[in-house]
Amino acid sequence: MIVVRISDDAQAVALGADALAAAFEQAGCMVERTSSWGMHWLEPLVEIDGMGFGPARADDVAAILDGASAKAIGRIAEHPFIAGQQRLTFARAGKTRPLNLDDYAATGGWAALSRARTMVCADVVAEVIESGLRGRGGAGFPAGIKWRTVMEAPGTEKYIVCNADEGDSGTFADRMLMEGDPFQLIEGMAIAAHAVGAGQGYIYVRSEYPHAIAKLNAAIALAWQHIAPFQLEVRVGAGAYVCGEETSLLNSIEGKRGEVRAKPPLPALEGLFGKPTVVNNVLTLAAIPHIMAEGGSGLYAQLGIERSKGTMPIQLAGNIKHGGLYETAFGITLDALVNQIGGGTVSGRPIKAVQVGGPLGAYIHPSQFHLPFDYEAYTLADALIGHGGITVFDDSADMGAMARFAFQFCAAESCGKCTPCRIGSTRGVELIDRIRAGGKVHADAVEALPQMHNARKVGRSKAEELALLDDLMEAMQFGSLCALGGFTPYPVRSALKHWPEDFS
Amino acid sequence: MEPSELDTIIAAHAGRKGALLPILHAIQQAFGCIDPAAEKAVALALNLSRAEVHGVVSFYHDFTQTHDPRPVVELCRAEACKARGVEALVPAAQAAAGERVNLKEVYCLGLCAMGPSARIGGQIYAGLDEAELVRLVKLA
Numbered sequence: 001m002i003v004v005r006i007s008d009d010a011q012a013v014a015l016g017a018d019a020l021a022a023a024f025e026q027a028g029c030m031v032e033r034t035s036s037w038g039m040h041w042l043e044p045l046v047e048i049d050g051m052g053f054g055p056a057r058a059d060d061v062a063a064i065l066d067g068a069s070a071k072a073i074g075r076i077a078e079h080p081f082i083a084g085q086q087r088l089t090f091a092r093a094g095k096t097r098p099l100n101l102d103d104y105a106a107t108g109g110w111a112a113l114s115r116a117r118t119m120v121c122a123d124v125v126a127e128v129i130e131s132g133l134r135g136r137g138g139a140g141f142p143a144g145i146k147w148r149t150v151m152e153a154p155g156t157e158k159y160i161v162c163n164a165d166e167g168d169s170g171t172f173a174d175r176m177l178m179e180g181d182p183f184q185l186i187e188g189m190a191i192a193a194h195a196v197g198a199g200q201g202y203i204y205v206r207s208e209y210p211h212a213i214a215k216l217n218a219a220i221a222l223a224w225q226h227i228a229p230f231q232l233e234v235r236v237g238a239g240a241y242v243c244g245e246e247t248s249l250l251n252s253i254e255g256k257r258g259e260v261r262a263k264p265p266l267p268a269l270e271g272l273f274g275k276p277t278v279v280n281n282v283l284t285l286a287a288i289p290h291i292m293a294e295g296g297s298g299l300y301a302q303l304g305i306e307r308s309k310g311t312m313p314i315q316l317a318g319n320i321k322h323g324g325l326y327e328t329a330f331g332i333t334l335d336a337l338v339n340q341i342g343g344g345t346v347s348g349r350p351i352k353a354v355q356v357g358g359p360l361g362a363y364i365h366p367s368q369f370h371l372p373f374d375y376e377a378y379t380l381a382d383a384l385i386g387h388g389g390i391t392v393f394d395d396s397a398d399m400g401a402m403a404r405f406a407f408q409f410c411a412a413e414s415c416g417k418c419t420p421c422r423i424g425s426t427r428g429v430e431l432i433d434r435i436r437a438g439g440k441v442h443a444d445a446v447e448a449l450p451q452m453h454n455a456r457k458v459g460r461s462k463a464e465e466l467a468l469l470d471d472l473m474e475a476m477q478f479g480s481l482c483a484l485g486g487f488t489p490y491p492v493r494s495a496l497k498h499w500p501e502d503f504s
Numbered sequence: 505m506e507p508s509e510l511d512t513i514i515a516a517h518a519g520r521k522g523a524l525l526p527i528l529h530a531i532q533q534a535f536g537c538i539d540p541a542a543e544k545a546v547a548l549a550l551n552l553s554r555a556e557v558h559g560v561v562s563f564y565h566d567f568t569q570t571h572d573p574r575p576v577v578e579l580c581r582a583e584a585c586k587a588r589g590v591e592a593l594v595p596a597a598q599a600a601a602g603e604r605v606n607l608k609e610v611y612c613l614g615l616c617a618m619g620p621s622a623r624i625g626g627q628i629y630a631g632l633d634e635a636e637l638v639r640l641v642k643l644a
Binding site: 010011013014015040041043166167168169170171172175207208209210211235236237238239240241252253254255256257258259273315316317318319320323324346355358359389391392393394397402405409412413415 | 521522523524525526528529550559560563564565566567580582583584585586587588610611612613614615616617618619621623626628629630631
């Protein structure tokens, strides 16, 4: 019987993978549902004996089985998009069935946990520090240092929290990992628990990811014996973007409004329920099994550039021809990612901008495409790599409208705790509207009141409005409690700098 | 007296640490909203004030205080879907939805390489064009 492999990743399902799988079963084939290779423009991708066909539809089934399909792409593992990658975190992508423990064990699963459990805590933490792994959620804080703080914190009640509130537009690596290789995340969390002495872990997943939630719950039920006595539970978010910020995430798990907490105290010392807590992103924890394999930490530290070590699962999204997941060592340029690997825009029009790092990331102009993918290089260019999402826009994009959207999004998602973010975001929308209208002709009703001594009684020119916007963004950047208000100025400033013509 | 469905839901989660969000999710799922009577019952069970419960209900987008029986179509309008032209589809989708369908915007379904994408009930869709989106809205 012919074995046909089709992904059950949400992206493949959204493009019709379930109907396609049913059609192959109807044709007498045995269908195995695997994780996704990450070539999303080819989904649903069909694999038969290593050969790929995509994007396939139910009416392609006969031609594929006859070997006469025009959708053939050759051997999947040799496809340039796959062959060019260096996959560590996503080593199993496309190759294993997500909830099959035999597949997991046969591909090296649980070896790192077994090894770590023969070591004392301090040695595990030392290897994670040596690997140079930095938090993949966006801030890039060294994971091992955070673990050491929790390990050394007094007390016996400690927690491991996995931040799976992947709300950034243009990112989907967490979702793919949770849906495609959930045991790897569970193993990484169990290693973290051993290293810091935690007994309980939580995975906080956004409610927009029902497929990932179902897979994780099933995976925990299957794997509990492997990780015992460590206990693991999935907690579901409730549609608040700000809960991706670690302290508001902790409040949300505790059953409170997802408001940001002031730091200090650090969550590593006073985190969940006031106890020492490791909060790491999905990709950070999923990198741990590879790092804790024999010799893994040294190998990891050799990859990448400068202080950005190892690999980054980069997500190519938006208006791009070859979108999907591309894991590679740090240091790759945007030009290589977007033009060579991504193949330019899907619309065929020239690229106008790429936004790196989600809604709070800067819009990068094609003249900056030489930038190497590296935390510090992006910081120097007033940008951020964030969670590694890259959203491509063609020349039809209106960057003034995108800048307005950045403020609008911040206003909708602000937790409301600090003033620069809560009020600044709404004032930002109004300012952009006025700038795009050419400035304000008259003072408004409130400004005109006699008791408003400091308000302008006449309108403002466009240049004056721009100066006001600059002031506002400075207040938000340096006065906000967390990155939501603090980083919203990045997309706005970059849009203003590179595409001023879109603001008139 | 038989315990009500609400009491059963609360009792199922009440022993958990940080039980409030799991309880509110379950109530929202069962009743389509979390009304003042439910807030009161939850507050009583968890030894919270009604204000604390109401504060949480009103904070999160997933929780609603009144029941809307209309079918829901969630259309992603975040950056990656905007880059693939979702805004141009909105007028036609709104026209097809009319008053009958609750057309909601969401910010990111995580299908960002193949947008525009939408979620209707338990189903997700990607790579939508205007004709397909209008067809789905009419079927909702």
